[in-house]
Amino acid sequence: MRRKAEASRSAHAREGERHDCAEYDFGQTLGTPKCPILIDARPTHDFDADPRLIPSSVRCGPDKLTDLPAVGAEHSAIVVCQTGSSLSQGVAALLRLRRIPAEVLEGGFEAWRQASPPLVPFAKIPPVDASGRTVWVTRARPKIDRIACPWLIRRFIDPCALFLFVAPSDVIEVAERFGGAPFDIENVFWSHRGDTCTFDTMVGEFGLGTSPLLRLATMVRGADTARLELSPEAPGLLAASLGLSRMYSDDLEQLEAGMLLYDALYRWCRDATDERHNWPTNKPRT
Numbered sequence: 001m002r003r004k005a006e007a008s009r010s011a012h013a014r015e016g017e018r019h020d021c022a023e024y025d026f027g028q029t030l031g032t033p034k035c036p037i038l039i040d041a042r043p044t045h046d047f048d049a050d051p052r053l054i055p056s057s058v059r060c061g062p063d064k065l066t067d068l069p070a071v072g073a074e075h076s077a078i079v080v081c082q083t084g085s086s087l088s089q090g091v092a093a094l095l096r097l098r099r100i101p102a103e104v105l106e107g108g109f110e111a112w113r114q115a116s117p118p119l120v121p122f123a124k125i126p127p128v129d130a131s132g133r134t135v136w137v138t139r140a141r142p143k144i145d146r147i148a149c150p151w152l153i154r155r156f157i158d159p160c161a162l163f164l165f166v167a168p169s170d171v172i173e174v175a176e177r178f179g180g181a182p183f184d185i186e187n188v189f190w191s192h193r194g195d196t197c198t199f200d201t202m203v204g205e206f207g208l209g210t211s212p213l214l215r216l217a218t219m220v221r222g223a224d225t226a227r228l229e230l231s232p233e234a235p236g237l238l239a240a241s242l243g244l245s246r247m248y249s250d251d252l253e254q255l256e257a258g259m260l261l262y263d264a265l266y267r268w269c270r271d272a273t274d275e276r277h278n279w280p281t282n283k284p285r286t
Helices: 044-049 086-097 108-115 145-156 168-178 198-205 211-224 234-247 251-272
Strands: 037-040 057-059 077-080 102-105 135-139 162-166
Touching: 077 086, 077 108, 086 102, 102 108, 135 145, 135 168, 145 198, 145 211, 145 251, 162 168, 162 251, 198 211, 211 234, 211 251, 234 251
Parallel strands: 037 057, 037 077, 077 102, 135 162
Antiparallel strands: none
16 A cells, blocks of 8 residues: 555645645645654665654654554554655555554655655754653643644644643753753743744744644734734634633643644634635525
8 A cells, every 4th residue: 555645636725726746645634633653764874864854754764663652553654765665665564564554655755855845854853752752841731832832743743742731940850850842931942032932933943834834823923922913813712722721720631622722723724714604604696
């Protein structure tokens, strides 16, 4: 079985439009909860020549498949090598021995790169823990940025990322002790810059500046920095975010609920900004 890297309808194009390989067969699921786990199995020399990843990829050389404990039978996987050659076919076959549904990205990393969609600089991704997961640490009682950023990370950077919500004064020490990356506090790399918010920083640093994510970033910035005029949707995002913070006293439960909120907002930004709804829905033609 193969995932084709040939021209297909863009996931965020209008009906009838086609793009020259800008999206692959899995493009409809990229950035959504149904996206398969992408396994970047390029040999070291190929990876070192371009150390970037297709969004949501897990970096794992072909000789280190045992380092993928997060990939289980409940997941499906797409294997990426440099050109979609026998290497990725072999890795996919090995994964299927573990009863993991696995397919191959036809054309591999090279086809994706030539199409010029987003690529994530591997150097910007924090080191992983013993289970191959990135760890992120921020302040407890999240509202907007501290829900939006975890959503972005899990959907486009690390599907298995862990998030630790702690007292503001403990963020740095906890991050150092547990090998995590602090975010959305002052004087750290992953934070506000000028009049932008942490979500903006992550979209930019991770090379994710697609039209849908930039539109979502404007909504988040407006809601998070009390500049609701930046986006017509910002007041609604603020209201929903504050409502969720009142509904949940457990930060992790709030995060799970917030993931659904941002999944919906992203799909609107990607697929539905031109759709209108009115009443009555089926007026007779005159």
